């Protein structure tokens with residue numbers, strides 16, 4: 001038996017023995033599953049906390065990080081196995097969030113020793129929550145147009161400007177920001193630097209953005225003469241674009257991969273809803289067009305899982321390349337297709353928002369369906385991902401501007 005096969009058995013046994021019963025089957029139920037942590041964390045579910053503590057103790061909140069930073073010092077292949085075994089019983093990872101999925105892996109690669117020692121253990125233990133300061137009012141898809149100014153003043157940077165759509169800035173402790181350090185650089189991708197800021201620093205104001213649905217993760221983050229030490233610069237000054245893209249690679253890959261639940265689960269979910277709402281307790285669903293659509297969903301889901309397996313094998317380094325854009329495009333298409341079909345079979349029952357006459361599952365489904373619309377926008381829209389795939393994966397020439 002190979003080392004990895006033996007490890008799979010060990011991981012399976014540990015996960016099945018230790019994962020709290022109440023958390024099993026909960027993964028994949030929404031974008032905010034799991035323990036997100038940080039100083040402002042309000043999650044008190046004892047099962048979530050126990051699972052977090054067990055994960056920390058074993059170093060399995062960040063299995064591939066070195067032990068000195070709270071990881072288990074395992075390879076990326078071992079980490080994949082641990083995550084797959086958690087996914088197999090539908091249990092969330094012991095600690096969730098951008099620190100583990102996006103920022104931490106990049107700090108490990110591009111940060112210096114002092115930064116790694118200062119920030120990674122808190123992320124691995126779920127004690128410090130991070131948010132992403134990328135988008136600005138005039139810099140979304142065209143991210144390199146960003147204007148948050150960072151000017152050097154002795155051994156500090158002084159930050160002035162604004163970020164927008166900063167998810168959960170109100171619940172986070174630190175922010176990693178893309179800043180403009182050289183406004184005169186010959187190309188706008190040059191002159192950008194990644195700077196870290198404690199959100200408690202004087203001059204930072206976080207304002208919630210309310211949405212019509214009532215729930216909103218969004219914030220605006222304002223910087224008004226915010227002073228941070230030069231030690232908070234990650235990598236070299238004016239060369240932050242490469243780091244910014246590396247974080248986006250992790251973001252796109254994790255958005256896409258979080259959508260892949262157990263193979264066949266999207267199709268089973270829609271069949272289950274069709275049986276419930278169309279009153280077909282068993283046997284063939286009578287509408288042949290609907291059967292076709294469900295079959296198409298199942299085929300896309302199968303193809304997605306096979307593609308993910310291929311991409312994982314080729315990305316042994318754990319650093320996603322441009323193929324992360326494929327993962328995101330297909331994963332988010334699959335998610336939207338699943339929810340569209342799930343809503344279609346529900347008919348008028350899918351319109352419920354609150355009140356009597358709708359069960360909890362249907363009310364949640366409506367919210368999840370609406371949330372799925374955002375998946376093809378967050379982390380860079382599908383149109384932008386298609387541009388990246390055409391240029392960097394397929395090597396197609398750029399169109400005339």
Ligand SMILES: Cc1cc2nc3c(=O)[nH]c(=O)nc-3n(C[C@H](O)[C@H](O)[C@H](O)COP(=O)(O)OP(=O)(O)OC[C@H]3O[C@@H](n4cnc5c(N)ncnc54)[C@H](O)[C@@H]3O)c2cc1C
Pocket residue numbers: 131132133134135136139140141142163164165166167168374375377378379380381382383384387
């Ligand atoms: C749920 C969610 C969470 C988010 N969280 C964060 C966060 O935590 N931090 C953060 O910094 N940002 C966050 N964002 C912002 C997100 O990164 C931007 O919304 C996204 O990059 C698109 O930018 P925009 O909204 O400015 O749209 P625009 O750039 O204005 O795009 C509008 C439309 O034009 C299309 N378009 C633009 N340029 C091109 C082109 N060259 N070719 C083809 N089509 C094009 C786009 O695809 C889109 O359909 C979040 C967004 C969402 C939806």
